[in-house]
Amino acid sequence: MYKIVVDSCGELPEELKKDGHFETVSLELEVDGYRIKDDETFNQLDFLRRVKKSITGPKSACPSPEQYMQAYEGEAEHVYVVTLSGKLSGSYNSAELGRNLYEEEHPGENKQIYVFNSRSASIGETIIGLKVQEFEEAGLPFEEVVARTEEYISSMNTYFVLETLETLRKNGRLTNLKALIANTLNIKPVMGSTKEGMICQLGQARGMNKALEKMVQDMIGRTRDCEQRVLAIAHCNCPERAAAVKARIEKLANFKKIIIINTAGVSSMYANDGGVIMAV
Template sequence: MNYKIIVDSCGELTYRMKKSGVYETASLSMEVDGDIIVDDENFDQADFLRRVEASPECPKSSCPSPERYMELYGGDEERVYAVTLSSELSGSYNSAQLGRKLWMEEHGESGKKIYVFNSRSASVGETLIGLKIQECEENGLGFEETVSTVETYIDEQHTYFVLENLDTLRKNGRLTGIKSFVVSALNIKPVMGSTPEGTICQLGQARGMKRALAKMADQIVKEGKTTKDKILAIAHCNCPERAREVERMLLDKIRVKDSFIVDTAGISTMYANDGGIIVVL
């Protein structure tokens, strides 16, 4: 391979992506009660959820260091693409950019080209961006054309999610400007999404998870454009049947090129919490 794709660990890699030899992961980490848990292939979702449930403190996350990104940029590949969490939600993008700057200063005119994509999304939004990069490379596009094509793809991408609660997002400062919700007493489930800048916004709300998921599906159908050329990606936190039901609701109403469902990795598990659903199209 003359190229590789680095995805920070908020982006879930499918089995096929892991086996392709194209992808590498820049792991974030989580802290629960003073214990550091690395978001890598050894992440144990069930154990993590138990730890969070038992802890009186809100879990926290840390992004990969610029030095770690520098290590990942190494190798024989001529073209390197990095995909990170929205820069509005994490320091991963800035860390990847600084790592790129330091790598280029250290290695000079080595012939290697490196580009960092701000996903302006998270979870399977990053996954889809990685797949788009791979598609461009396999179709023979040059480096600059791949970058341009993928940036356009990011502009057109939409992220939606419904969670059992927003506590972790709120306590970690990811819901700036969004009012608090009385979720437990009234069973109100907000339908959330991302802005073009990559911040989180409220799209609606409903009483109960089932109604909220249906409302989210209606929003996706309403906003969906030329979906027949897109891939539908769904990530779930420990609720596969709920994810399959959302997929069924959507595929009954829209045509897509393909669809897949993955379980959340560490960082997405931390923010989605048990029972959360994330959809990107």
Template structure:
């Protein structure tokens, strides 16, 4: 059976996957002051980071319309379609995709469609997309793929460390006083996904120590790591991502480590120097 994997643009797919006919990316819109930036192949990360830094206001993202998903459902026939979106607790992208699936069926669409709430973002969405592709290539039926991926998602972990909390401060998610104290003390919170929400695991002074402690959490949480794929998404920090890959491979047995650069939505929230890991 033919297949198609539709992801929203918070899924930081490697370039070769973006060119693969089995994959399609539905873009979110990024808003900085009065400018709207479509998170598609035209996205310029460095220019975007500059805009966010210079803005006194909080940048934010807007989810795709259901029609953007429907367009992807309708341009293929006799195809199983799997959709992966941002956590429903962080964005309206999941609800838009679910509504699109319902509208598509009501209008007589014949392709099978399943929407996965990643309960994650960035590297987490990438990892789920990878797992879907592998399951399909193993010859599993549509229903078997859905069952496997739902189970996989339940056991997946997502962790991240940000270089700066300035974006969170501008968005009003962190008080000015707390942000100032964190910056002055060079404190880097270590955070993780928890059923689609964000929780703080701990904190360290300096990025190197924070990343080392993040590895400790990953190692403790990951079962059967020797058979797992781990994805590192970085925002404009390739050297940091490579160093982290080396440290992870020294700390634990892992089947494969994939490094990706963040696209628009992930660049907004991870911001310059941020690291996101999913396994």
């Protein structure tokens, strides 16, 4: 038996929520002192309203090692954990500490636990979980599942385009001047992840449609063996925009599967209203 534990930055489609192999460990959000658990009770529209009104912007808190320890309980002999990039959150370190503590408290137990640093976020975590499941269902041994999944993570890329830079500005990740110029000139940055899991700017365009087109073109140019890969698109409260991106991609390449999902709490905080994220 196996279990795949994903922190709540990784959105799970409904079929995976009902799949007994997946479990979510929730982060917590805070907006001006109002605390929000990133679980099935998360209200995206209320959260976005609070973020828009906030002067200081939202914050997030990673799960505790104890939360991860609880997720490791159960009959599964193989436990795989997928967390938000260790460069963006303490979730990875917390999951590792939880693993160490669990193994200390359960000496001799026939359970193998491995924590993957996704070096990504949002649906980047989701497709890693799907790859783990693919390898497990194929009957591969634990060590080979880990090795192949790490190889897959190294081949992945994550991209996103933001409608607004306000959350980044409020969090101190962007200067007021840069945010002002971008908003005034309607410049949309095309962002991505580095191989280490940091956020970088890949380019920019004037207007959302041109920025989304640039993101798609960058992704197509960097992706090999599209027919063998699952591509995932997450959107923050803009399903029509995500559907348009999917339609554009389908004209340019033939992917094994394309998934579209609305962002949960942590990803909504990063993407903000109107943001689009892709991972492949």
